[in-house]
Amino acid sequence: MVAVVKLPESRTYNRQECITFRKTAERFGGLSNMAGGYILNINGVKILTSEALYQACRFPHMPEVQRLIIAERSPMTAKMKSKPYRDNSRSDWDIVRTKIMRWCLQVKLIQNWDKFSKLLLETGDLPIVEDSRKDDFWGAKPEDEEFLTGANVLGRLLMQVREQIASGKLTSETIVQPLPIQDFLLYGQDISPIVASGEYYPGSYMRSLDLIKSGSQPSSDVDLLSISKHELERDEEGRSNENLEKELVEIAEFKFDKYDSLQFVLLPIVEKLQESEHTDKELAKLFTTNLKQMRDWLKRAVELGKVRKLSKPVRYVAESQLPLI
Numbered sequence: 265m266v267a268v269v270k271l272p273e274s275r276t277y278n279r280q281e282c283i284t285f286r287k288t289a290e291r292f293g294g295l296s297n298m299a300g301g302y303i304l305n306i307n308g309v310k311i312l313t314s315e316a317l318y319q320a321c322r323f324p325h326m327p328e329v330q331r332l333i334i335a336e337r338s339p340m341t342a343k344m345k346s347k348p349y350r351d352n353s354r355s356d357w358d359i360v361r362t363k364i365m366r367w368c369l370q371v372k373l374i375q376n377w378d379k380f381s382k383l384l385l386e387t388g389d390l391p392i393v394e395d396s397r398k399d400d401f402w403g404a405k406p407e408d409e410e411f412l413t414g415a416n417v418l419g420r421l422l423m424q425v426r427e428q429i430a431s432g433k434l435t436s437e438t439i440v441q442p443l444p445i446q447d448f449l450l451y452g453q454d455i456s457p458i459v460a461s462g463e464y465y466p467g468s469y470m471r472s473l474d475l476i477k478s479g480s481q482p483s484s485d486v487d488l489l490s491i492s493k494h495e496l497e498r499d500e501e502g503r504s505n506e507n508l509e510k511e512l513v514e515i516a517e518f519k520f521d522k523y524d525s526l527q528f529v530l531l532p533i534v535e536k537l538q539e540s541e542h543t544d545k546e547l548a549k550l551f552t553t554n555l556k557q558m559r560d561w562l563k564r565a566v567e568l569g570k571v572r573k574l575s576k577p578v579r580y581v582a583e584s585q586l587p588l589i
């Protein structure tokens with residue numbers, strides 16, 4: 265069955281009454297996905313522009329193509345890199361692309377809060393329009409000197425995000441949740457919740473995904489913890505409630521603060537170290553993060569008494585060999 269995608273209606277904008285942008289060097293050029301200076305970090309992967317992120321989202325099933333796109337320094341070249349593979353974009357691309365674009369903008373905002381929120385708010389309450397020579401879906405095309413016509417979906421999403429800032433729905437502390445769609449992946453791994461600092465939470469996060477997908481979006485660490493509790497109740501795999509209760513206690517004892525959200529990070533690392541000892545380099549590779557980030561996490565795990573650091577050579581092992589789950 266072929267899904268029929270309803271296209272948003274086209275509108276006409278008077279240039280004099282709008283904020284328009286075409287080139288990134290213009291006054292409001294930072295609103296463009298092509299704008300540099302808004303670095304993103306997804307699952308520990310540095311991505312130079314929201315354009316590269318958006319294009320990479322086409323290919324969750326082709327991590328090698330994602331790598332080609334993300335490796336490009338120029339956003340336009342990143343977009344060009346995706347061109348030969350476009351026919352292989354995820355099969356529901358036309359249905360999900362607008363949601364994905366909104367998510368990309370939210371990530372751009374959260375990880376570049378000061379600069380991007382300021383720019384968005386400087387647009388006041390004027391319509392925002394991407395002035396595009398050829399794209400009247402994301403932008404609007406000039407009719408003449410005065411008017412532009414198009415669906416202007418990017419401009420409308422930017423206005424939505426602006427509204428979310430003004431209403432306090434989005435703040436610098438917001439955790440942007442991954443979209444509740446199938447195969448929302450970067451380099452073969454589920455995309456994790458996004459925070460300003462770019463820290464990410466592999467492993468245990470997976471356990472919350474079913475609930476996110478079922479429509480119950482966790483909004484805080486507390487909610488995510490309670491998800492583990494739900495999981496606990498509906499576990500049918502023979503895992504005893506007692507052990508799962510223990511997991512919850514273990515998680516709670518990590519004493520997270522708002523930015524830590526360490527339950528997502530440390531638990532899988534500790535689990536790994538219960539199987540066997542590992543060096544920090546091995547762990548960084550296993551959890552696809554950089555060495556510095558992994559060392560920070562290990563330091564914290566050692567402080568919390570969950571992991572022991574061994575020397576000569578330096579390696580790590582879980583303090584407790586008891587299964588957490």
Ligand SMILES: Nc1c(N[C@@H]2O[C@H](COP(=O)(O)O)[C@@H](O)[C@H]2O)[nH]c(=O)[nH]c1=O
Pocket residue numbers: 286297298315318394396398399402403418
């Ligand atoms: N077509 C165009 C821009 N449009 C941008 O391209 C992105 C969407 O790409 P896609 O949906 O893959 O065609 C999105 O960020 C939109 O704003 N930008 C530019 O500088 N120059 C262009 O020629």
